[in-house]
Amino acid sequence: MCHANGQDQRVDRQQRVLTQVQGGHFKLEITFPTEYPFKPPVVSFRTKIYHPNVSNDDKGSMCLGLLRADEWKPPNKVVAVLRLIQTLLIEPNPDDAIEPSIANEYRENRKEFEKNAKDWVKRYAK
Structure with missing residues (x-):
């Protein structure tokens, strides 16, 4: 189970827009800590998204193994992180959810999950 990270050492921030399959546009914020590249960047969604691996709170924290301190390696590239995020979308x-109720819905009622995800795209990501 993944948990939201309260890390707030901000030195450099960049924002990117990814497009999801349902046609929504999602803004991401990438924050590079002073110890980068020895510590991973912090990636958060600035656009709300209905997804088991992204928190529904204002932080928009996400679960991505590559961004965990114990898995991050200095040679990792931000472009690889963005590709993994696109795949995760x-x-x-x-199994690595930050929103367990959405993860359960994804596993047990895919049709309802897809409906809710599309509703959130219409509401927040157009």
């Missing part, structure tokens, strides 16, 4: 990982 299309193929959620309910």
